[in-house]
């Protein structure tokens with residue numbers, strides 16, 4: 107079976123919900139993905155900010171192997187030591203007191219929204235159920251997720267969606283203030299928008315949002331599904347803002363590759379979700395929790411956050427140097443190792459060319475190239491990436507009218 111055969115089979119058997127590139131994945135190690143024909147790719151997409159420790163990190167693989175031979179699954183009717191340890195570690199290193207485990211980012215956000223509605227309707231007024239989110243946000247593909255997402259295109263054809271959501275421009279505190287009604291119960295934001303184009307909020311915005319939420323007794327929910335787990339250089343993105351949310355959703359990189367989701371909150375709010383109010387068959391099962399525990403320990407103990415900061419600075423400077431060189435680069439932005447490069451041309455073709463030349467990157471909102479490599483990336487690997495990128499840009503410059 108070569109790539110061609112697999113692609114043909116995939117295109118006729120798997121639901122066509124993704125516009126897939128012609129790469130058939132076979133194996134991965136560190137920052138490198140190898141396809142079924144043996145071609146190696148430098149992976150600056152990292153499973154969309156999932157493989158923060160790189161592919162097949164030895165500590166994560168060892169934890170999974172060990173747990174797989176001991177206990178794969180056990181009902182949440184019983185206590186699960188790996189889940190307890192992961193919850194304790196997450197709380198120790200965040201604002202949280204309690205963790206609800208699930209299997210994805212969308213599910214973590216569902217839990218957050220359900221918590222906010224239940225807490226507010228029980229503690230303030232029965233009709234306090236509305237959640238304000240940001241335009242250009244992304245919160246997942248479930249009905250709650252697409253209802254919360256501030257992008258019309260994810261809802262097209264799926265209506266009626268969940269009522270009770272409104273959207274404001276990200277970074278505009280006055281627009282948020284104006285959107286609050288007697289029915290509002292929460293504000294839900296990504297501290298730095300990923301899918302929406304790597305949008306960094308203006309300085310002081312998140313602090314102002316925190317103050318406004320306190321003043322109006324609204325829960326502040328941070329969706330850190332993409333920017334949590336070390337991506338911005340601190341374990342959680344909010345930790346660079348000198349404020350804390352009331353609820354935080356995590357997923358993507360939390361277990362180093364395998365599926366996991368978590369909703370973290372304070373004791374005060376957690377009591378709203380008592381026995382029988384919410385649940386998940388697989389959420390926090392022993393296998394995923396063991397992977398999560400190994401991942402979190404590695405993030406905290408192996409100098410990975412420090413590498414993220416250092417390599418993030420380096421990559422950013424190098425991308426800014428490219429901006430000087432090519433007119434079609436508008437801006438470089440981001441934090442740590444989530445960096446976006448806004449172009450004034452379509453980025454889709456450049457991503458395809460990069461793939462052909464052995465580099466995996468992606469493009470969001472049509473014109474923003476997104477760089478989210480594993481946090482273990484080396485300077486040498488960044489240099490290799492830049493060499494490929496520079497070559498692609500040089501060709502593009504030549505072909506411009």
Ligand SMILES: *Cc1c(COP(=O)(O)O)cnc(C)c1O
Nearest residue numbers: 210211212244245246331332357
């Ligand atoms: C990826 C993502 C989600 C959805 O996560 P899934 O695991 O695909 O459900 C939600 N929010 C943000 C910010 C994301 O980046």
